[in-house]
Amino acid sequence: MISFRNLSIKKKITSVVMLTSCIALLLACAAFVGYELLTFRATIISEMSTLAKITSKNCEVPVSFDRPEETENILTNLSTEYQILAACIYRDGKVWAKYPKGLSDAAFPQKPDVGGHQFQKSTLALSRQILDPDKNPIGAIYI
Amino acid sequence: MALALLTVPGPCSAAQTIRKPETPYEVRAVFLYKFAQFTEWPKEAFADENAPFVFGILGKDPFGKDIDIIKGATLKGRKLEVRYFLKVKEVKDCHILFISDSEEHWLPEILKALENTSILTVGEMDRFVERNGVLNILPGRDKRPYEINQAAAEKARLRIHLSLLASKNR
Numbered sequence: 001m002i003s004f005r006n007l008s009i010k011k012k013i014t015s016v017v018m019l020t021s022c023i024a025l026l027l028a029c030a031a032f033v034g035y036e037l038l039t040f041r042a043t044i045i046s047e048m049s050t051l052a053k054i055t056s057k058n059c060e061v062p063v064s065f066d067r068p069e070e071t072e073n074i075l076t077n078l079s080t081e082y083q084i085l086a087a088c089i090y091r092d093g094k095v096w097a098k099y100p101k102g103l104s105d106a107a108f109p110q111k112p113d114v115g116g117h118q119f120q121k122s123t124l125a126l127s128r129q130i131l132d133p134d135k136n137p138i139g140a141i142y143i
Numbered sequence: 144m145a146l147a148l149l150t151v152p153g154p155c156s157a158a159q160t161i162r163k164p165e166t167p168y169e170v171r172a173v174f175l176y177k178f179a180q181f182t183e184w185p186k187e188a189f190a191d192e193n194a195p196f197v198f199g200i201l202g203k204d205p206f207g208k209d210i211d212i213i214k215g216a217t218l219k220g221r222k223l224e225v226r227y228f229l230k231v232k233e234v235k236d237c238h239i240l241f242i243s244d245s246e247e248h249w250l251p252e253i254l255k256a257l258e259n260t261s262i263l264t265v266g267e268m269d270r271f272v273e274r275n276g277v278l279n280i281l282p283g284r285d286k287r288p289y290e291i292n293q294a295a296a297e298k299a300r301l302r303i304h305l306s307l308l309a310s311k312n313r
Contacts, residue, residue: 134180
């Protein structure tokens with residue numbers, strides 16, 4: 001095996017340059033992946049937050065007027081978003097309407113972290129408050 | 144039984160002053176409170192920024208003490224006031240007017256007198272919306288215990304939330 005000491009000056013310089021370039025490239029890749037991961041998470045939280053806000057707005061009247069069936073029909077519209085696995089509306093502290101309709105109440109947390117979000121393995125869970133026109137909380141959405 | 148079908152829970156954690164309704168007329172009062180939340184009145188319907196939101200009852204009062212459930216609550220950032228009127232001529236600065244059964248005989252005259260106002264007229268009688276009332280409470284109905292005369296609402300320049308209109312309208 002040829003030791004580094006026995007290499008010619010030219011080869012030594014080439015090796016050092018190659019090694020430095022590789023390390024720089026690896027660091028750049030790691031930084032890029034890290035940045036992408038961070039921005040991807042921020043983007044997905046923002047998108048889900050907007051979706052939760054729109055769905056909450058659409059559910060204002062049926063939640064206020066105690067119409068769970070109508071609320072579930074609105075939640076069913078989430079089926080067009082393939083990445084949404086499940087969603088529910090809490091009212092009086094309980095799971096009150098859900099998507100998919102057949103899902104067990106136990107599939108949802110008993111007390112959602114309203115206003116917060118959580119990454120669990122490869123999924124994101126997010127919850128937002130539902131307000132009436134006077135800005136009083138009347139329920140919460142969990143996606 | 145019929146009244147039980149008009150189940151509208153109170154704003155619970157919402158407006159802290161309003162508790163869950165228990166009696167049929169508390170249910171009606173809370174229902175009308177919520178209905179008003181999702182209805183827009185023209186700016187001119189209020190004398191100024193601090194003017195209260197007035198819930199009027201015309202004729203024999205069927206609510207009695209049950210109306211207390213919404214007394215003192217705030218609606219659209221305004222204090223909700225309940226006022227009682229014996230004659231339509233007395234009705235002034237009112238936003239929701241519950242027309243009691245006792246006035247049914249004079250209903251055409253009452254609604255005629257309120258024609259150019261922005262008052263959400265409410266009744267609980269046969270053919271109320273057919274006679275140009277805006278909102279008729281139908282406690283016997285299962286899903287949507289009310290009917291709306293959309294044309295009358297538009298004439299009064301009231302903007303009712305679309306989800307509330309999505310019932311059998313006229």
